[in-house]
Every structure is written in structure tokens, then in C-alpha cells.
Amino acid sequence: MRSSIRGAGAAAAATALVVVVSGSWFGYQQLAGPSCSGEIQLSVAVAPELEPAVRSAADGWQQDGAAVGGTCIKVNVAASESVDVAAAVASKHGATLAGVGQASGTAITPDVWVPDSSTWLLRLKNGGATAFAPANGASIARSPVVVAMPEPVASRFGWPDKKLTWTDLLRSVTSDKPVRAGIVEPTQDAAGLSGLLSLTAAAGGAGGDTQKATTGALRALAIGRSSLRKDLLARFPRANDATAIANGLGAAALSEKDVMAYNATKPPIPLAALYLEPSPMPLDYPYAVLPGIEPAKASAARVLYELLTTQGFKNRLAAQSLRAPDGNWGDGFKALPGAPSPAGGQATVPPAGVGAAGGLDPVAIDRAVSGWSIATQSGRMLCVIDVSGSMKAPVPSANNATREQVTVAAASRGLNLFDDSWSIGLWTFSTNLRGSQDWVQLVPINPLSTNRSRLEQGLSGIRPSQGNTGLYDTMLAAYETVQENWEPGRVNSVVLFTDGKNDDKDGLSQAELIRRLKQLADPERPVQVVIIGIGNEVSKAELKSITDVTGGAPFVTEDPTKIGDIFLKAIALRPNAPR
Incomplete structure (x- = not known):
């Protein structure tokens, strides 16, 4: 589970109307009603690292009198691991997701789901959920996927000045004296899947025996795989000496947010974030309104989405070490060394890799997930x-x-x-x-x-x-x-x-x-x-x-x-x- 930092929402109520006015006239009309009656409960399941920002925005709306068509709206925001919600949605829609497993007996599907990656939506569709057609699906946040390395190891690769590629990493993890690589189970973790896709693409483009190179890369990663992110992070060196560094984990695909959260704990050896080229698929946090919800809830979901596209929400993202969908950041974001975005986040940054469901390659994802499952x-x-x-x-x-x-x-x-x-x-x-x-x-x-x-x-x-x-x-x-x-x-x-x-x-x-x-x-x-x-x-x-x-x-x-x-x-x- 990703660790996250809860930002204070003290100014949420005071600024709610301002941020909505900057969003759209429709949202303002919905928020400005003097009174409401009855109650509709909108359930929202959000990736844990994003939950504090979404909850703060939703609380601000409710404090200001959240209503749609004269009916009061109560927004229930829950931090939910993306793989757990995916299992529940798969069970409901008759889909099968390799490596995910069955949903628990207590799992329920929400009205709105914000997983950490659009790959979950695509995998569900390709896994047999033919009637699964969520509305919206636009990104509301972003965190690039990076290769995390202990700073002494990264320095040997020329970090933070040298630009490195996935082919460079492939050579280092499959050499005679390989860097100890790890990965969070990519069938259950979007950052792990992103790293797997990039590494297997590098293997496929390296020339020679593509099958052998790909299988070698998969097995190198499999040696250091972990089911939980916290277990993987615990394997990075915990002492600043040569033996600990040599025996600890040397590289893993994680989100930029993960690296920031890890370094915030003041470990003996901080992690460096390597932004390898070509840029891997980022975590893009799609706002998915699940099919089958009643019209009043769908209207409430549209208004909530508007709140999550304002400058105020961008600053809430920054407090959680997350970026806005365009790759920029809000006030207070502290970029890591080597981060490709401009300081202050004023200029528009082209999306890194592919960040929307429409740009993802379902065949490549299926092959990566299937190949991993077989090889490991x-x-x-x-x-x-x-x-x-x-x-x-x-x-x-x-x-x-x-x-x-x-x-x-x-x-x-x-x-x-x-x-x-x-x-x-x-x-x-x-x-x-x-x-x-x-x-x-x-x-x-x-x-x-x-x-x-x-x-x-x-x-x-x-x-x-x-x-x-x-x-x-x-x-x-x-x-x-x-x-x-x-x-x-x-x-x-x-x-x-x-x-x-x-x-x-x-x-x-x-x-x-x-x-x-x-x-x-x-x-x-x-x-x-x-x-x-x-x-x-x-x-x-x-x-x-x-x-x-x-x-x-x-x-x-x-x-x-x-x-x-x-x-x-x-x-x-x-x-x-x-x-």
C-alpha cells in the first residue's frame, strides 16, 4: 500500500465557491443552492495516495451545501487499493484478470472509482467485461513512473546529470554482475506493470534473440519481486555501508510519489528517481463513473469531477506529492533531482509516454501480463x-x-x-x-x-x-x-x-x-x-x-x-x- 501524507483542508470551505467559479457555471449553480432536502450518497473509491486530496475537495463541497436538483449529496470517499476494487468489478462483470485473484466476500463496487492507472479499466474490458463502459475516464492527477535506486548506486550510473534509457537498465540487470532489481507484482500493481512494459520493450528492441532477451529480463525481475510495495521498499539498504548497499535492493520501478514518500521518512540512504527514456506509462488516476448508477448520482459525480479540475485541487495534489494531469505541479511541490518538469509548474509539459486509456496498447499489456505470469x-x-x-x-x-x-x-x-x-x-x-x-x-x-x-x-x-x-x-x-x-x-x-x-x-x-x-x-x-x-x-x-x-x-x-x-x-x- 502506498504511504500518503494527509494535507490540511482548513481553507476548503472558504475557497469552495471560488474554485468552482473558476471551473464552470454549471458547477457553481449546483453548489450555490440555498437549501436541499433528502440525501443521495455518492460512494467514491480512490487510490490511497490520492484519497486525502479528493476527500478534502469533497468535504469542502459538502460544507458549502452539496446539492443536485434540490437533493442533498453526501460524498463518501474511501481509500481503496486499485487491485481490490478491480477484483470486485471483475467479479460483478464476469471478467478474469490474470494474477488478481477473486474479490473478497465483503468487496463492493463504488459509484465512482479513481484507480491509480487507466490500465485497470483496459484490463477489465479485455478480461471479458464487455458491458463495462465507465463514463468520463479523464485523468485528475499524475505521478511519473521512475526507477528508484539508492543514491550511491544511482551515482554510478551518472545520476542526476546523465540521461539514461531502459536499454541501459536492461543491460545492468541481466549482466554477469547484475544490479539487484525488484518489482511489485505487476499483475497487481500499475507502477510495476509500467516498468515491466518498458523493460520488455527494451528487450524486444535490443536486437538478437528477442525471446531470450525478454525471458531473461522477466526472470531477473522475478527474483526480486514482492507482493506488497512496503515489503519491496524494506529491501532497499538500511545502512550506509558498502556491504548493506551491495546486499540491498538496487533498482525498482516505482512512482515518483513513492520515492518522495520513502525519502520523507529520512532513511539512512535516500532513493534517487531515474526518469528513464523513453518515458514509461505514468500513473494517471482516471475518474471513472461506473455504469449503472442512477441519474442523480451521475449528476453529483459530474459536479465532483469539476471540483477536481481546478487550481485549488492542483495545490491539494502538490501537498500529496502528486502532479496535475498535464505533468505540472501546484504550490509547494518539491521536485526530485532530475525531474523533467519546469520549476513552479507554469509551463505545459507534454504527457510522458501514454497517459490516457485511449492511448494504451491492449495487446502489449496482455502480452506483458501473460508473459510475466508464465515466467514467474x-x-x-x-x-x-x-x-x-x-x-x-x-x-x-x-x-x-x-x-x-x-x-x-x-x-x-x-x-x-x-x-x-x-x-x-x-x-x-x-x-x-x-x-x-x-x-x-x-x-x-x-x-x-x-x-x-x-x-x-x-x-x-x-x-x-x-x-x-x-x-x-x-x-x-x-x-x-x-x-x-x-x-x-x-x-x-x-x-x-x-x-x-x-x-x-x-x-x-x-x-x-x-x-x-x-x-x-x-x-x-x-x-x-x-x-x-x-x-x-x-x-x-x-x-x-x-x-x-x-x-x-x-x-x-x-x-x-x-x-x-x-x-x-x-x-x-x-x-x-x-x-
């Missing part, structure tokens, strides 16, 4: 690939490579992300591949430390058959195989690729398969099933009937060239404990 976790998986005759169909968007070739290529690329702690096996299936049996085991499930080369060879030898799609018999056999040698402490899963419906007339019916899976399902020995459907002949309803029993999810795409990203995303959706 361990599991046991049986990969099952369809080799029915229809897999010979050419894919025009892949230079007419067959569906089989595109599928195998995606599985091969994914294999490179799994480290040696994973256990993976490989089957193919069609109909009557071995006598009346629809499936063939190419490689048994074993640790990649001894199995990797066999899997690579097995994948390279896969060719389509002349058979049909024996989906149901194969699924039951795969489920039984994974469950038989189930391993505690790991996600045990089946990942199956197919381009068609079950058409094995001599095999199990759908009803029989579901009945058998229900008999086998054991909450003490769960097996997650992920089915990736390719092409327009797949029935998502058929696949969902299976995963509804087993846990997991179906993913269907008519464009086989997208299965690489879908594969990574599917593997990343691993079950998590409730928050």
Missing part, C-alpha cells in the same frame, strides 16, 4: 494438440501456413517462456490414432529440466492426420491423466487446441463426458482445463460446457494467427485465492 510461476500441464484432417487448412494471414503449423509454432514459442520448474507433457489427438484410441502420448509429463528437448522434438514432428475430431474421449483421458498424478502446490492443467467440434460417432456423447467429469471433479485435487478453439467451425458453447465443470475457460478465435497471444493469456489465467 510454476505448474504442471498436459498440452493436447488437434491433428485432425481439418488442421491442414491454409491460413491466408500466415502466408498460407496450415492451421497445424501455426498452432505448433505458437506452442513452441510459449515453451520458451516456461522455466525448468514446470512439468509439461504433449499429446496429439484425432480419431483412431492408435487402434480405436483417439489420442497418442508423444511426451509424458515430466519436469522441463529433463523434458525440454523431447518436447521440442515432439512438436517439430507433429503432422495432421486423415481423421476427424475425437474431442470428448481425448478430453476425458487427458483429465484423468493429469488428475492421476496430481501435484499439490501447483496448478495442474490441461491445455487443448482444436479447430472443430467433436465428431467421433463411436466415442462418448457430450452428456456422458459431462457426467464423467462431474464424477471425477475433486475440489481437493482440481484440474484446470483451458481449450483454445481455432477457426469458425468451433462451438464455444460446446467447449464452455466442459470448462464449466472442470474450471478454466474456453478461448475461440477465427484467426489462427492470434493463437500465440491467446495461448499466453490462457495459461496466465491461473486460479488465485480470494483477496
Whole structure:
């Protein structure tokens, strides 16, 4: 949880009308009513570091007689970790967020949500919340994402005078004598995600083996990852001596606000903030009015937003070591050495990186989150690939490579992300591949430390058959195989690729398969099933009937060239404990 400094709001009531007049005539009319009756409660969940500023503005409005259309408004502002609200919203809208986990039983969704980053809104939309369309979404504050380093370590990099890049950092964390890098779990922390995106982009642009460079960067960060920000901060050196500095954390992606708050505690070794180029995605604090609220609340939310766009609110942000949305700052903001904005914040600063939801790249975010989840976790998986005759169909968007070739290529690329702690096996299936049996085991499930080369060879030898799609018999056999040698402490899963419906007339019916899976399902020995459907002949309803029993999810795409990203995303959706 980010630490924050509560600014005094003593002058809020006296200045409320002034700041609203500087905002808009509509806001003034709403605030200037002489009386009101009844009460509407507007719930506002705000990232903890921003909460004091929003609460102060809301209190000032209420002290001055907050009303909309003659009805009194009570604004309930709560400091809420963005990941916790995201879990609740995901649960309400049927979305799945990799690495976030389930919402707690007491979690509720607010009327207005101000998370620390627009990435949360985008991840929810891409995670399956198709009806999730919050209003507004404009940024009300900003904090650049920086690389925090103990000042003695930063000095070796030329701080604060030398301009550094993410490629410079990549070299330092993957060298023979690497800087000890850390990160707050990027699936749960927006600053961590921003740093991950920048570092993986640097790896992708470094030339050579991009996959190897990216995986190396992920694993370097994974060694020093923390679930909580306070735990990560506690790993920075706490004594001003060479041993403590050498053994402590040397670099981590944090917000500018985090560095300021840490240094305000007067640690033995202050942190330097390195503003690396290209500028990473900042924390942009979008003002999201969640869908489904009643019109009177929506009107109150609009007026509250106006209060949060004034010069008075800009000064409240400065008291919390936060910037205005344009990157400038209000009165009292104390910039860190090397900060790129002009002193006093009078000139407009171009937005650093991408700071609004419309400018974010959903594919890049999905790849980063999925790649991280795979590279930093361990599991046991049986990969099952369809080799029915229809897999010979050419894919025009892949230079007419067959569906089989595109599928195998995606599985091969994914294999490179799994480290040696994973256990993976490989089957193919069609109909009557071995006598009346629809499936063939190419490689048994074993640790990649001894199995990797066999899997690579097995994948390279896969060719389509002349058979049909024996989906149901194969699924039951795969489920039984994974469950038989189930391993505690790991996600045990089946990942199956197919381009068609079950058409094995001599095999199990759908009803029989579901009945058998229900008999086998054991909450003490769960097996997650992920089915990736390719092409327009797949029935998502058929696949969902299976995963509804087993846990997991179906993913269907008519464009086989997208299965690489879908594969990574599917593997990343691993079950998590409730928050």
C-alpha cells in the first residue's frame, strides 16, 4: 500500500465557491443552492495516495451545501487499493484478470472509482467485461513512473546529470554482475506493470534473440519481486555501508510519489528517481463513473469531477506529492533531482509516454501480463494438440501456413517462456490414432529440466492426420491423466487446441463426458482445463460446457494467427485465492 501524507483542508470551505467559479457555471449553480432536502450518497473509491486530496475537495463541497436538483449529496470517499476494487468489478462483470485473484466476500463496487492507472479499466474490458463502459475516464492527477535506486548506486550510473534509457537498465540487470532489481507484482500493481512494459520493450528492441532477451529480463525481475510495495521498499539498504548497499535492493520501478514518500521518512540512504527514456506509462488516476448508477448520482459525480479540475485541487495534489494531469505541479511541490518538469509548474509539459486509456496498447499489456505470469510461476500441464484432417487448412494471414503449423509454432514459442520448474507433457489427438484410441502420448509429463528437448522434438514432428475430431474421449483421458498424478502446490492443467467440434460417432456423447467429469471433479485435487478453439467451425458453447465443470475457460478465435497471444493469456489465467 502506498504511504500518503494527509494535507490540511482548513481553507476548503472558504475557497469552495471560488474554485468552482473558476471551473464552470454549471458547477457553481449546483453548489450555490440555498437549501436541499433528502440525501443521495455518492460512494467514491480512490487510490490511497490520492484519497486525502479528493476527500478534502469533497468535504469542502459538502460544507458549502452539496446539492443536485434540490437533493442533498453526501460524498463518501474511501481509500481503496486499485487491485481490490478491480477484483470486485471483475467479479460483478464476469471478467478474469490474470494474477488478481477473486474479490473478497465483503468487496463492493463504488459509484465512482479513481484507480491509480487507466490500465485497470483496459484490463477489465479485455478480461471479458464487455458491458463495462465507465463514463468520463479523464485523468485528475499524475505521478511519473521512475526507477528508484539508492543514491550511491544511482551515482554510478551518472545520476542526476546523465540521461539514461531502459536499454541501459536492461543491460545492468541481466549482466554477469547484475544490479539487484525488484518489482511489485505487476499483475497487481500499475507502477510495476509500467516498468515491466518498458523493460520488455527494451528487450524486444535490443536486437538478437528477442525471446531470450525478454525471458531473461522477466526472470531477473522475478527474483526480486514482492507482493506488497512496503515489503519491496524494506529491501532497499538500511545502512550506509558498502556491504548493506551491495546486499540491498538496487533498482525498482516505482512512482515518483513513492520515492518522495520513502525519502520523507529520512532513511539512512535516500532513493534517487531515474526518469528513464523513453518515458514509461505514468500513473494517471482516471475518474471513472461506473455504469449503472442512477441519474442523480451521475449528476453529483459530474459536479465532483469539476471540483477536481481546478487550481485549488492542483495545490491539494502538490501537498500529496502528486502532479496535475498535464505533468505540472501546484504550490509547494518539491521536485526530485532530475525531474523533467519546469520549476513552479507554469509551463505545459507534454504527457510522458501514454497517459490516457485511449492511448494504451491492449495487446502489449496482455502480452506483458501473460508473459510475466508464465515466467514467474510454476505448474504442471498436459498440452493436447488437434491433428485432425481439418488442421491442414491454409491460413491466408500466415502466408498460407496450415492451421497445424501455426498452432505448433505458437506452442513452441510459449515453451520458451516456461522455466525448468514446470512439468509439461504433449499429446496429439484425432480419431483412431492408435487402434480405436483417439489420442497418442508423444511426451509424458515430466519436469522441463529433463523434458525440454523431447518436447521440442515432439512438436517439430507433429503432422495432421486423415481423421476427424475425437474431442470428448481425448478430453476425458487427458483429465484423468493429469488428475492421476496430481501435484499439490501447483496448478495442474490441461491445455487443448482444436479447430472443430467433436465428431467421433463411436466415442462418448457430450452428456456422458459431462457426467464423467462431474464424477471425477475433486475440489481437493482440481484440474484446470483451458481449450483454445481455432477457426469458425468451433462451438464455444460446446467447449464452455466442459470448462464449466472442470474450471478454466474456453478461448475461440477465427484467426489462427492470434493463437500465440491467446495461448499466453490462457495459461496466465491461473486460479488465485480470494483477496
